[in-house]
Amino acid sequence: MQILITHGTLARTRVLHFNRWQMAAMLISLVAVLTLLSGTVYHFVFLKAAREGWPVVSQIVRLVVRDEFAQRDRFMRENLDAMAQKVGEMQAKLVKLEAMGDRVSGLAGVKSDELRDAPKPKVVPGGAQGGPYIPPQAVTLEQLRSIVDTLDETADQNADLFTLVESRLMESRLQSLMVPSTAPVAGPIGSGFxxxxxxxxxxxxxxxxxxxxxxxxxxxxxxxxxxxxxxxxxxxxxxxxxxxxxxxxxxxxxxxxxxxxxxxxxxxxxxxxxxxxxxxxxxxxxxxxxxxxxxxxxxxxxxxxxxxxxxxxxxxxxxxxx
Missing domain, CATH: 2.70.70.10 (Glucose Permease (Domain IIA))
Incomplete structure (x- = not known):
């Protein structure tokens, strides 16, 4: 490709020769400059206009980002609905596990209240304290979903275990109920076996x-x-x-x-x-x-x-x- 540059006063013409690779490099450079420029304008002008409420620019920015915010809101709502449903299922399973734990503890002869009210260590106020500092870490949506799935799987396994234990305890109790260990008459024995x-x-x-x-x-x-x-x-x-x-x-x-x-x-x-x-x-x-x-x-x-x-x-x- 050739570009002719002519000066009117001197009537001199300059010829610039560009091959296709040079043209491609120039085009890429132009796109990069325009992208950087648009990002700079958006960051320093449109965002500032949206925050400060400029009459015209702020409305334009709202129109541009409205769809993006709507998509984000829809995505968050869908994920929150899914998480709420999952949490509801977990709560139902925990209630079922608690009821099953009460039945199993009853069969085992242990009061569930005694297990819940286990003695806790006494803390002396003003005592010496220490240990490494581990700040809380933010949990992402994927990590939270993974944690809930793990808890769900653990709850299912515990439910199966409780069912097996309850079955074994019930078998043992039924066996004991079928053994003649209660005296048929209240009183002493007159003659033995x-x-x-x-x-x-x-x-x-x-x-x-x-x-x-x-x-x-x-x-x-x-x-x-x-x-x-x-x-x-x-x-x-x-x-x-x-x-x-x-x-x-x-x-x-x-x-x-x-x-x-x-x-x-x-x-x-x-x-x-x-x-x-x-x-x-x-x-x-x-x-x-x-x-x-x-x-x-x-x-x-x-x-x-x-x-x-x-x-x-x-x-x-x-x-x-x-």
Missing amino acids: GFRPDPFTGRSALHMGLDFPADVGTPIVAAAGGVVQLTETHPAYGQMAEIDHGNGLVTRYAHASKLLVRTGDIVKRGQLIAHVGNTGRSTGPHLHFEVLVDGVPQNPARFLAGGSAALAAAEKAGRNRP
Whole structure:
């Protein structure tokens, strides 16, 4: 490319030669200068006009930046709505975790209030203090979103863990409720489990349960929860009831004067099922109480010991099953 420069007075002409690379460099330089100039004008003129409220320039600036502000506001609103929804979900999960924690602590025998009101270290006012200075750092939107996602994942994992623990505790509690560890009659034991002289013949014979002497009409309660599998009048046991507690574990209540349950009834631990009597092969009013595992008599005293001793007796009886 050639550029001719002619001076009118001297009538002299100067010729400047530019190749395409030089022209490209000049164009780029021109664009850079214009960009820098426009930025300078915008910064020192338009922004100052917008801040100070110049009559015409400030309105022009508002028109230029209005769309930009609107886009920023829309972006912030959308992100705030998303964060608010996420926080709401987190609050719901925390409420669910708190309720589940109360149930689990109840099953474990621990009061949740005692855990919340744990003793805190006593701070002495005016004492010596120290440590490195770590100023708070601003959290970006991406970091905040990452933190919320991490908390959400942790809450889900804790919920699953609580569910598993609650299931195990419930299984343990149900197992303990199905073990006959509650005395069926309030009072002392008249005759224990084992060999003794038969009260009618005087010969040595195996006594397969415990006798609870009591007045006629004394309440008889279920030693554990279960299903009534048999109610009948037996020549030796008199009016009797049997309760199935599962896993081959059965309790038998004999010599009753009146039965209050029928076959197929579901009973709870401590529920009234009969009254003490003197029916069958008996020398006086009392309750004959037996515990059987797969039909084999067990010593009821081991079960009535309660707590871990009752569970151990039930587990031992279960291991001895063929």
